[in-house]
Amino acid sequence: MRASSAEPARAKKFMVAAANPLAAEAGVAILKKGGNAIDAMVTTQLVLNLVEPQSSGIGGGAFLVFFDAKAGRLTTFDGRETAPAGADPKLFLDEAGDPLEFYDAVVGGRSVGTPGTLRLLFETHERFGALDWKTVVQPAIDLARGGFDVSPRLHDLIVEDGDRLKRFSVARDYFFDREGEPLKAGMRLKNEAFAETLTTIAEKGAEGFYEGPVAEAIVATVQNAEGNPGRLALSDLANYRVVEREPVCLTYRVYDVCGMGPPSSGALTVGQILGLLAPFDIAGLGPESVKAWRLIGDASRLAFADRGRYMADIDYVPMPLKGLLDEAYLASRSKLLEGERALAEADVAPGMPPFDHAMLLGDDTAIEFPSTSHFSIVDGAGNVVSITTTIENGFGSRLMTGGFLLNNELTDFSFETHDADGRVIANAVAPGKRPRSSMAPTIVMRDGKPVLAVGSPGGSRIIGYVAEALIAVLDWNMNVQQAAALPHLVNRFGTFDVEAGTDAVKLAEPLKGLGFAVKEGDLNSGIHAIAITPRGLEGGADPRREGVAVGE
Ligand code: DON
Numbered sequence: 001m002r003a004s005s006a007e008p009a010r011a012k013k014f015m016v017a018a019a020n021p022l023a024a025e026a027g028v029a030i031l032k033k034g035g036n037a038i039d040a041m042v043t044t045q046l047v048l049n050l051v052e053p054q055s056s057g058i059g060g061g062a063f064l065v066f067f068d069a070k071a072g073r074l075t076t077f078d079g080r081e082t083a084p085a086g087a088d089p090k091l092f093l094d095e096a097g098d099p100l101e102f103y104d105a106v107v108g109g110r111s112v113g114t115p116g117t118l119r120l121l122f123e124t125h126e127r128f129g130a131l132d133w134k135t136v137v138q139p140a141i142d143l144a145r146g147g148f149d150v151s152p153r154l155h156d157l158i159v160e161d162g163d164r165l166k167r168f169s170v171a172r173d174y175f176f177d178r179e180g181e182p183l184k185a186g187m188r189l190k191n192e193a194f195a196e197t198l199t200t201i202a203e204k205g206a207e208g209f210y211e212g213p214v215a216e217a218i219v220a221t222v223q224n225a226e227g228n229p230g231r232l233a234l235s236d237l238a239n240y241r242v243v244e245r246e247p248v249c250l251t252y253r254v255y256d257v258c259g260m261g262p263p264s265s266g267a268l269t270v271g272q273i274l275g276l277l278a279p280f281d282i283a284g285l286g287p288e289s290v291k292a293w294r295l296i297g298d299a300s301r302l303a304f305a306d307r308g309r310y311m312a313d314i315d316y317v318p319m320p321l322k323g324l325l326d327e328a329y330l331a332s333r334s335k336l337l338e339g340e341r342a343l344a345e346a347d348v349a350p351g352m353p354p355f356d357h358a359m360l361l362g363d364d365t366a367i368e369f370p371s372t373s374h375f376s377i378v379d380g381a382g383n384v385v386s387i388t389t390t391i392e393n394g395f396g397s398r399l400m401t402g403g404f405l406l407n408n409e410l411t412d413f414s415f416e417t418h419d420a421d422g423r424v425i426a427n428a429v430a431p432g433k434r435p436r437s438s439m440a441p442t443i444v445m446r447d448g449k450p451v452l453a454v455g456s457p458g459g460s461r462i463i464g465y466v467a468e469a470l471i472a473v474l475d476w477n478m479n480v481q482q483a484a485a486l487p488h489l490v491n492r493f494g495t496f497d498v499e500a501g502t503d504a505v506k507l508a509e510p511l512k513g514l515g516f517a518v519k520e521g522d523l524n525s526g527i528h529a530i531a532i533t534p535r536g537l538e539g540g541a542d543p544r545r546e547g548v549a550v551g552e
Pocket of ligand 1: 371372391392412437438439458462
């Protein structure tokens with residue numbers, strides 16, 4: 001489990017680290033024009049929507065952690081999708097009251113939540129942007145009209161998704177040729193419909209999306225999805241609000257690790273993992289130590305037990321937000337890690353964090369699968385963007401309108417409403433509610449100044465990927481490229497996922513020896529990080545995807 005010798009990308013003034021070179025370069029071009037990190041964020045996101053359409057875009061939701069250099073203040077913006085007003089708690093149950101099969105729920109209109117990404121881009125740009133809105137939208141319009149080369153990863157994912165992506169005609173006609181063959185890597189692809197949508201948005205701002213023809217087309221697509229219609233209505237779009245929330249921070253050694261609070265479980269679960277590890281000498285043990293991984297794995301299992309019980313949309317469910325990161329609570333939970341072997345299944349139960357409500361919640365049953373994108377940006381003034389953005393599943397609901405895909409974020413809710421003992425599940429569906437997320441865009445502060453922006457896709461494994469990258473940089477002194485490339489070991493629910501074909505496999509037998517179940521497989525993270533160091537900016541891009549870190 002040695003760190004690779006990889007060097008980070010370096011820059012003096014500004015940098016973008018994102019999952020696709022065209023998107024990162026478009027962001028850098030905006031920074032060169034005098035744009036700031038928020039301007040570059042808008043452009044990078046809109047280009048990602050075009051060139052990495054399976055992962056994120058204006059049909060989905062996003063969480064932004066932002067350091068505003070002028071105000072010297074860290075804040076977060078919640079652009080998570082909401083359940084339509086017409087949704088009810090039984091949305092994902094069949095007539096017999098049993099949960100639907102995952103893909104039966106995903107593919108079609110039922111899973112589509114009210115998208116939040118565009119309003120997040122627009123409102124944060126209104127508040128913090130330096131260039132005008134049209135200027136930051138234009139690069140994606142030009143690329144959609146002029147065309148771009150289909151990336152190998154996009155080609156592979158179209159092939160893998162096969163029949164699901166062919167189920168609805170708009171996506172089928174876009175992602176497959178007339179003979180029904182998937183778009184080939186390197187082929188030039190244009191997206192006139194997206195160029196038109198963006199032109200409306202460039203002229204009218206968020207209203208061009210949340211009202212009028214674009215909104216009408218979204219609603220018609222969802223409500224008329226054959227075999228699996230949804231309940232998204234024009235009023236849901238018109239009423240959508242971005243919520244500014246306090247960052248959730250945990251002090252870890254000399255750092256404040258800050259990120260996105262509920263409805264994301266990201267910062268709380270990453271924070272719990274680090275808090276549980278705080279009493280142990282993870283730095284001294286190092287990345288090759290089985291003991292270090294036992295501790296990280298079991299800390300993560302304990303954190304996931306709390307996540308499953310307590311974490312959901314805090315605007316709907318009372319949550320022990322402070323209690324979950326309470327120092328004394330974490331110190332007492334940490335004692336569970338003092339043995340020599342893996343925790344027994346029976347010992348991995350949720351704890352009782354300090355809380356002023358009665359706690360009668362059941363554990364959740366949500367499932368999460370691949371797509372999503374994380375990008376980080378630092379500009380010349382010291383503003384920092386750490387944003388994780390998603391349409392949930394690869395290609396989302398597979399419904400497409402206006403040249404972009406619609407999310408299936410509602411399947412991030414628990415399908416079941418109650419557990420076997422009749423206790424309510426915190427993450428159950430409710431009208432207007434935001435599904436619990438695992439996205440963990442993070443900014444690490446030291447003495448009130450940002451030193452690292454990091455995040456990843458990966459469903460609920462995001463939490464493990466981000467915790468590992470933080471430990472790699474903060475404890476093991478790796479640079480961000482080494483941290484992004486570090487082989488993964490992730491434990492959420494008991495089984496240690498070990499990344500196949502890497503050095504992590506060497507730890508499989510020793511971990512089995514400690515009593516863990518171990519499973520080897522692909523662990524497809526997409527870490528895009530920027531460290532702000534005394535030597536300048538250092539960027540890391542996950543070698544498992546197509547991303548780059550570029551700057552000047
Ligand atoms: O919000 C979430 O946690 C999920 N919808 C994210 C999905 C994801 O990261 C898929 N990953 N590869």
